[in-house]
Amino acid sequence: MGGRTDRVALLADAAVALLAEGGMRALTHRAVDARAGVPLGTTSAYLRTRQALIEAVVRRLVELDRLDLAAHALPTDPAAPPTGPLDAADLDRLATGIAELLDRWLTTGRDRTLARYACLLEAVHRPELRRILEHGTVLRVQARQLLTQAGAPDPRRQGDQFVAFVDGLLFDRLVGAGALGAPPPGSPESRADLRAGVRSALRAFTGT
Template sequence: MARNNERRSALADAGIRVLAEEGARGLTHRAVDAAAGTPRGTASNYFPTRDDLISALVDRIGERLTPDPEVVASRDTRPPDRALFADYLRDVVRRLSADPHVSLALFELRLEAARRPAIAATLGAWRQRAFQEDVAFHGDSGLPGGQTELALFHYAIDGLMLDHLTAPLDTGLSVDAAIAEFVDRILQ
């Protein structure tokens, strides 16, 4: 059967919605077909196993979270300082907030990774690759901090997004102010 990349992406997007709305236990081939509005069996034709489906969702999440090259290029002329780094973090949070299904699906996959070694391997490899790409970009750009500081920012942004998307604490601190505090405190 010839593969249609548009349909594959649409099925993966539907899988992301199902995962975000129903959790990992609700993620079935039938649920993906229903969410995509495709005939029963379509998802299993594209993703024969649940592990194949999850792998496709991880890949699609990565695609949907990739920064806009024009946004990155627009910052090339700015000095690589704390303010620029804070703007990159704000862009990460903006992308995660603008597409809550993707963020929630990613959190669901991370929880499921604690229970299923195959998901841990797939998701862990993707996260590690993305982290190393972040470290390389950071170094190539001359931004302040190194690998340890970037890891701390990943931990901080993950917690910020989990709080923001679920049951937020009422601290009076805006997301933007939290990012400014992260930068000031981690990049001392």
């Protein structure tokens, strides 16, 4: 990665920080310039419109999320063929990986999680930004494949429900009432609690 790619990544990271702090109202080209520490007008030169800026943020979020998925031994390619049936031990490992990933998105990846929600809310009111939701589509395809391997009776519907459950769990721990009584993010107790919730969902969907 180099040149323009590096510069756009720098600007996108600055935009993510702004979104996490102040939501969409905080996202301006001038504010990104200031946060990134680049000359005034740099963001406009690379990402001329607001839509281009938001799309750059989304691409950066997808890129970093995929790195996180790979780091926790979770599938990153929705087009990859199934590798074989999943048993209870496989689902235990999957639940552990997902719990660790969620805990990361509540701690070191917190800004990215908040930025993602800000972008998704913006897309509700601006249909031209609907491509932001493509990342969620990728995760749904992956979940359907995993539940197919695990022997779920209706993997398409249940895969969508599982993604909704995991995303709801993340949202609840980040900004919902669940954050009040849950173990502190980043702690072993947090990861254990998240794992228990994810494993219960997998058990309900697969009977395994």
